[in-house]
Amino acid sequence: xxxxxxxxxxxYVVHLSPQELRDDLVAGSADAVKRGKVPxxxxxxxxxxxxxxxxxxxxxGVEPGHEVILTKDGSVNTLYSxxxxxxxxxxxxxxxxFRVFERAxxxxxxxxxxxxxxYKPVKPIVALEATGVEQALLTAVIPVFYGAMPNxxxxxxxxxxxxNPADLLPRxxxxxxxxxxxxxxxxxxxxxxxxxxxxxxxxSDGINFDTTASTGDAEFLAVLETVEELAATTDLxxxxxxxxxxxxxxxxxxxxxxxxxxxxxxxxxxxxxxxxGAHLFGPAVNxxxxxxxxxxxxxxxxxxxxxxxxxxxxxxxxxxxxxxxVPMFEVPPADVLTRASAAMVEIGRVDGL
Amino acid sequence: MGTGDPYGxxxxxxxxxxxxxxxxxxxLVARMxxxxxxxxxxxxxxVADKLHVGVEDLGDSTVMRNLRQELxxxxxxxxxxxxxxxxxxxxxxxxLDVGVPCLKRL
Numbered sequence: 528x529x530x531x532x533x534x535x536x537x538x539y540v541v542h543l544s545p546q547e548l549r550d551d552l553v554a555g556s557a558d559a560v561k562r563g564k565v566p567x568x569x570x571x572x573x574x575x576x577x578x579x580x581x582x583x584x585x586x587x588g589v590e591p592g593h594e595v596i597l598t599k600d601g602s603v604n605t606l607y608s609x610x611x612x613x614x615x616x617x618x619x620x621x622x623x624x625f626r627v628f629e630r631a632x633x634x635x636x637x638x639x640x641x642x643x644x645x646y647k648p649v650k651p652i653v654a655l656e657a658t659g660v661e662q663a664l665l666t667a668v669i670p671v672f673y674g675a676m677p678n679x680x681x682x683x684x685x686x687x688x689x690x691n692p693a694d695l696l697p698r699x700x701x702x703x704x705x706x707x708x709x710x711x712x713x714x715x716x717x718x719x720x721x722x723x724x725x726x727x728x729x730x731s732d733g734i735n736f737d738t739t740a741s742t743g744d745a746e747f748l749a750v751l752e753t754v755e756e757l758a759a760t761t762d763l764x765x766x767x768x769x770x771x772x773x774x775x776x777x778x779x780x781x782x783x784x785x786x787x788x789x790x791x792x793x794x795x796x797x798x799x800x801x802x803x804g805a806h807l808f809g810p811a812v813n814x815x816x817x818x819x820x821x822x823x824x825x826x827x828x829x830x831x832x833x834x835x836x837x838x839x840x841x842x843x844x845x846x847x848x849x850x851x852x853v854p855m856f857e858v859p860p861a862d863v864l865t866r867a868s869a870a871m872v873e874i875g876r877v878d879g880l
Numbered sequence: 881m882g883t884g885d886p887y888g889x890x891x892x893x894x895x896x897x898x899x900x901x902x903x904x905x906x907x908l909v910a911r912m913x914x915x916x917x918x919x920x921x922x923x924x925x926x927v928a929d930k931l932h933v934g935v936e937d938l939g940d941s942t943v944m945r946n947l948r949q950e951l952x953x954x955x956x957x958x959x960x961x962x963x964x965x966x967x968x969x970x971x972x973x974x975x976l977d978v979g980v981p982c983l984k985r986l
Contacts, residue, residue: 588896594939595920596910597898599881599890606886613883630956632890635899635906636914664982666965668954668972669907670914671982730982733914762981764914806917841913841920847882847889859888865896872897878913878920880881880893 531581534863536816536823538856545581548821552576555818555825563772563792565833568825572874576828579866580821586865589872596879598807598843600737600768602640602674603628612642613848613857622662629669635879638672638735639663645678646718647687653722657729664730672766673726674735677719677750679742682711689714692777708745708778715746719753723763733764733806740796741770743777744788747796751783751803758804767800768809768845769793772830793834801840807879810834811845816855820863824852824870831875843879844871903956904944905931908976915978930976951975 530542543551556568568576579587589595601612603624608614619627621639628637639659641649649656656673663671683691689711695704723734734757740747754765774796776789783799791799793810800808812827827844831851835842849855852867871877881893899906905927912923928935931951937943941956948955953975954968963971966982973980 586892586896592936592939593897594899594906595897596906596913596923597881597894597901598910601883605883605890613885613889615885628890629901632886632894633898633901633903633906633956634890634894635901635910664966664985668902668965668968670910727981730985732911732981762979806914839919840917841923843881845882846893848884850882853882853884857884859884859892861888861892864884864888864892868893868896878923879910880897 533580534820534854534860536814536818536820536854538854538860541819543819543821548580549573549577551819551822552825555822556829559826559829563794563830563833565792565794565830568829568832568874573825575874576821576825576870579870586861587869588865589869593872595872595877596635596841596843598636598672598735598766598879599628599634599638600674600735600809600845600847601644602638604640604642604644608642610857612644621659622666625663625667629667634669636670636672637667638674640674644675644737645681646675646715646722647678647681649675649722650718653725656722657725660726660731661729670732670764672733672735673722673731674737675722676738676741677715677736677746678738679711679715679746679749682714683707687711687714705778705780712745712749716749716753719750720756723753723757724761727761727763731763733766735766735768737768738770739767740774743775744781745778747774747788748781748783751799754800754803754805764806765804766807766809766843767805768843769796769811772810772812793830794837797834797838797840797842801838805840807841807843808838809843809845811850812852814849814851814853814855820852820854820867824867827852827867828870828875831871831877835876835878841878844875844877846871846880899939900941902948902954903941905938908972909938911972911976911978911980927976
């Protein structure tokens with residue numbers, strides 16, 4: 528074999544020599560070590576990845592017996608929604624789409640969510656959302672989650688009532704920006720608790736906080752405090768899925784039980800999520816679209832492997848568009864997606880995806 | 881998982897790495913993760929022991945299709961008379977000795 532056909536992080540095909548492939552894998556892992564302060568991959572793990580990407584088969588998979596549990600953020604929107612959810616616009620209701628995921632796609636769990644997919648807009652229509660969950664609970668066998676994003680940005684002006692930290696910070700109004708974030712956190716937490724409690728009342732199996740910490744440490748704190756309260760007072764299984772690999776210090780001084788949130792990597796994030804009482808953790812490792820998929824996959828599994836090693840709760844890694852080594856493209860090519868999938872299980876040692 | 885068109889994202893991951901849901905025993909193993917925070921090996925062993933099968937059988941549709949019908953815990957094909965939805969979950973709750981929150985509705 529003279530060259531190996533693989534792809535870049537934007538999805539386009541690239542051909543690598545065997546040495547270039549190995550170099551990319553080693554370099555991707557080394558980048559994870561440097562940035563995330565995690566151990567590198569072992570030589571045999573690099574060899575395994577070389578075999579994975581060198582194999583000319585169109586799709587790859589895990590060994591029989593190594594299969595993992597699937598959870599799905601963004602819910603069934605991908606079937607009936609528009610491009611905003613990579614949706615294919617099928618004329619299906621959410622409850623029908625849920626059954627398609629259960630009986631045709633054979634998912635292990637599934638989620639009901641609103642097309643807007645944020646807790647704030649869900650609050651005034653929570654009765655409609657609960658009705659969707661109830662229908663799924665009555666007719667489906669697989670566990671039913673309700674899911675949405677904290678989406679902190681919706682609480683700042685012009686979309687929300689509070690001063691916008693992104694306007695305050697460039698003006699040097701740091702204390703005002705911090706105060707605004709704490710007000711946003713309280714409002715966000717109230718909305719997440721309100722919606723979650725209704726879902727608990729109707730018997731939902733779980734609640735998902737998707738793209739957690741997308742706006743940094745204050746959003747992360749709001750989710751952790753929400754999780755803590757829900758874990759103590761409801762029957763919900765709680766999943767916390769992250770937005771990115773690294774918690775931004777938009778506030779910069781926030782702690783949860785004595786641990787500074789800004790700058791946390793997945794192996795640190797999972798410990799505070801565990802402490803809050805969550806049941807599942809979803810680490811996200813960003814894809815660099817200017818690097819090859821082998822580079823990105825090696826980097827992602829190096830970071831997630833350490834997260835899986837230290838976790839005491841199940842780890843369901845994010846492997847959607849633009850994370851986990853998957854190309855940043857809304858129609859992901861199955862050749863590299865299935866390789867990222869298998870690598871996350873076999874090397875990342877995750878409990879689910 | 882995450883965003884992407886259903887064929888490229890959901891179906892591809894399901895084929896590459898997924899347990900197979902009610903086609904096999906994925907929903908049962910998932911329930912142990914959700915209710916008991918079990919890591920995957922522990923959850924699989926727990927379910928395998930309850931079903932009296934090997935861990936390697938849990939992802940085998942040939943084994944699980946008939947076993948699920950025998951246990952009446954929901955099957956992938958539309959079998960007239962088989963337990964559906966919340967009916968099947970009541971049997972799952974008893975089989976796995978694990979809570980299923982929506983059963984409080986009954």
